[in-house]
């Protein structure tokens with residue numbers, strides 16, 4: 001609902017809301033309420049079809065990939081958020097997972113602040129933890145991993161000034177969770193091996209976690225690229241590298257996630 005200023009202008013506000021990984025039951029209670037209350041919801045495809053369809057079409061705008069495959073420029077989204085708020089609207093900016101985990105939510109928040117638009121942040125269940133979890137993979141485990149790193153696979157890890165230090169990650173001995181890591185899997189799996197990780201290190205790919213048609217494919221640092229290709233794994237998917245990825249195999253017979261419709265086998 002909008003804040004009424006009483007001085008001629010109705011000042012709206014923006015809620016930066018995490019949608020969780022895609023299952024509507026993993027929306028927070030607050031996110032669910034805000035989706036009902038908002039005048040308009042700006043979203044991309046990442047919240048998934050089940051959650052997006054909770055919002056009537058005349059109350060939502062897609063600011064994700066356009067028909068031609070081009071991304072809506074971030075500047076447009078920023079501008080649109082400010083414009084709608086200045087019209088007095090309560091705007092929900094719905095972001096997949098948690099708004100501040102690789103979602104450019106931080107940039108959007110700073111833009112709103114710099115334009116003097118009031119906002120709130122509503123955390124969400126990040127796919128980085130929930131994706132592995134529903135596949136039977138705990139990102140930490142007392143026996144197997146005492147740390148976890150969340151990294152982007154999107155950039156080219158061979159470029160000189162890579163922001164991701166794969167050598168340092170390999171040295172942690174902990175779990176490595178890669179987001180946006182389907183396309184560059186061959187590059188960073190090779191980087192991790194040359195950084196000294198055992199080629200037998202378990203790796204899992206969790207595709208469309210908690211969406212209809214979720215799939216999980218497992219392999220090792222050595223086999224995972226072939227596994228990806230054979231199963232045809234596509235974004236959005238989470239890559240989990242580390243001993244915890246093998247937990248799935250030990251528990252799978254009893255795992256009742258209710259999500260998977262298909263399973264890729266890597267080993």
Ligand code: SAH
Pocket residue numbers: 021022046095096097098099100101102103125126127128131178179180181206207208209210211235236237238239
């Ligand atoms: N803010 C999001 C991440 C945005 S970056 C979050 O917290 O989850 C986009 C990447 O997130 C995708 O490339 C993929 O790696 C991951 N991702 C998001 N939702 C996913 C899902 N339902 N299943 C698998 N991966 C997902």
